[in-house]
Amino acid sequence: MFWLKRNLPRLVIAPSFGVLIWFVYGFILWTIYISFTKSKLLPKYEFWGIDQYFRLWSMPRWHVAVENLFIFTVLFIILCVFIGIILAILLDQKIRAEGFLRTIYLYPMALSFIVTGTAWKWILNPSLGLEKFAIDIGFETFTFDWLVTPGMSIYTIVIAGVWQSSGFIMAIFLAGLRSVDDEIIKAAKIDGAGLIAVYLKIILPMMRPVFMSAIVILLHLAIKSYDLVIALTAGGPGISSDMPAVFMTQMAFHRSEIGLASASAIMMFLTVSAIVVPYLYSELKREDQRN
Amino acid sequence: MQNYQELEKSSNTKKIIYRWILFIILGIFALYYITPLYVMIVTSFKTMEEIRQGNLFAFPNSINLESWNVAWNGQGFSAGDVYLKTYFWNSVKLVVPAVIISTIMGAINGYALTKWRFKGDSWVFLLFLFGTFIPYQAILLPMSRTLGTIGISNSIYGLILVHVVYGLCFTTLFCRNYYISISDEIVKAARIDGAGFFKIFFKIILPISAPILVVTVIWQFTQVWNDFLFGATFTFGKEAPIQVALNNMVLTSSSVKRYNVDMAAAIIAGFPTLIVYVLAGKYFIRGLTAGSVKG
């Protein structure tokens, strides 16, 4: 009885913890192991070394995917953070319609990437979408066919992704701005700093943790991005807008290349870890210092 | 030294100009965000004829509900015809249990981790926390094999399991971060009053957990409803959830693209989460930020 009472909290956590260890960490280990085997359609457990990784990195398609991921990630983060900060600062100016505007800026976040992709696919449609609208109103030579142009289709994913996620970045920056001590702003104003100087020199530097969070989240979203690509371009035309997440599912479930798919999944996992582990470490250290 | 009156006047004009620039920029952005929704709605009410003739932003000539009917019920003549009704209810059947189970487990975990500290609890928490970041590609293959082994692949039950398992990290994180702000002394007082682990949870902690439970439920609801990866990987055919069905619909409309039907379907698929967002936007945002500012 006494033992039970003392250990009840552990016992309560135990099932969830077991699930976590098995389904998250155990599965990751399994995937790591499989990436070192020759597995094709079915897993083979015979160790084969790191050949799958060599295969992976010698595939042009994987290089396209990684390159696309790089383009997408950089643009996605820069645009989201830029738009997010601007909107947050503008909304912070005691705007009367703030609640209304915020609702409009953020609603795309409630929609799935599939819905987002479907909508933008229609808007960017070369024959009936924006292009036709521009021609109709007089720009007769206007062409906007990125969606079906190899090399450009990746940018349509950026457009839709930024539309979906930038409002969210605005929200976390706005929350950050609101938590800045009013007296600091007052002090700066009395010191003669203009509004822009106050933001550039005083407030934004104070928001470093928010920048960090925003960038980590966006990076993480970008690396995982799968749905949006599928819905908007399905990796096409050809494989021109392929991404690692799409590559992985293709190899795993359509090409019967389990070993190769695992290797690509582990590459993604390592990339995320390389970003998240230092971030979590610094976050937790900060929290420790506070306590 | 400048004249005070001049200074007063010039800064007044400046203020008004600032204000106008502000509103114009905000307005342009509002248009950027709202336009796709507007386009979706007007397109869904147009006939294909109108779509081909007119432009993207034009208002429909009349409210044409045909494409909504097709998106929801199908056309009723083709066997391979994809429509949303079945899949919408699949998603409902998936969302309700997945959200309830993962929220309850998250709440109890968060409570145990914060109010009954034990040796190693911070490591347990760290593992949950890291679990919120893992790319799901790293667990897709073993998961699909496990579902097969248990015998619940290609079923709603399998998807419920998947969403509970991977949602657990988020719900635990949310609840833990909320409960850590509740005074430990309340729990101590209750222990001295003679209440045990579960009694304290149900009688004292749960009644004040409404704010975080709402956030957690909304978060999980949005995640599960909007999921595509798990749905597409672990189910096919009639068992698929709505996002998968929407994607299939958009892809498979054979020779003639029916953009009006696609848009109606997209709105239907996005409707539940949109409604939640409009009704409980405050909590929705709180969940997003809670999920982002960890620790």
Next chain:
Amino acid sequence: MATLKINELNKNFGITEVLKGINLDINDGDFLVLLGPSGCGKSTLLNTISGLETINSGEILIDNHVVNNMEPSDRDIALVFQSYALYPAMTVKKNVTFGLEQRKTPKEKIAQALEEVSNLLQINELLERKPSQLSGGQRQRVAMGRALVRDPKIFLFDEPLSNLDAKLRVEMRREIKKLHKRLKTTIVYVTHDQTEAMSLGTNIAIMDQGKIQQCDTPKNIYNKPENMFVADFIGSPSMNLIEGILKDKYFMPKGSKDIKIPLNEYAFKVNINEERPVYLGIRPEHVYFEKVNSNCFEINLRSELVEYTGHEQIITFDYSNQQLLGKFSSTIDIQMDKDCNLNLDLNQISLFDKDTRGRI
């Protein structure tokens, strides 16, 4: 109504020793105050008594029964918290009766106990309210009500007044004193406020760095501090501690060989013959302008700074590069930067060894 005895209690958090060999003996009806700076272990000690924290070694006895491993709810104690820790979702009435309900007390008894307590603490009007609808003082009353209603053997208070404003704090302090006088229950009370400790306790245990530095009546603590920590911690402004040398029953302050303070009448704890470095302690209020008794030492010092506090003024004197503070009635007019003749009342001094920092 009970006694509380603590023998050689040790408590570690990981490798940090929080409590080191605590011994306490509390009689039935005593009001013991645990006083110390934050982080000294006083709250941890209280938590071990309540059973909320386990101990690593030693014994805790309530009414001569060892309770080391007993659950908090079985120890028959009540604890009033700093944050009051009222259950937010319950009404005041539910808050007060929750503990009795957990103990399966019959309904009539609960009603009766509730009635008595709410009359005693004047919270009848508040019974149906939620904690969020109460003021700080009202919450404090409810928290006490929750403790009182069970009629426990020992009351534990964990800085219960520190969240109240100054005026209310004095009021509630008086009420707690009245309550103790009336109920005569054994109380252990944690605070970092020395006025609170002095005015409430029948005994005070001063703690620092996990050890009890001195446990005695308020008077003894104030007048005969056992070591320099206690001397410095109690009193505001704190005791003047003047560095010097003890030789042939004379005290010679550092840096001024010509001053020799005679210590003939000082009650030494042990006989000391050899020369040794010591500190002489004298409270600012025992510094006078006039000669107050025959055992005074006259000294000429320069006044440097005056701090006026209303009914008193605190004056800083230069004492061969050490400072000496004096506390005087504000009615006296004193000029700054002037040499003054002062009298130190040698009946009220304390001497401490420089190395052991203990009283000699």
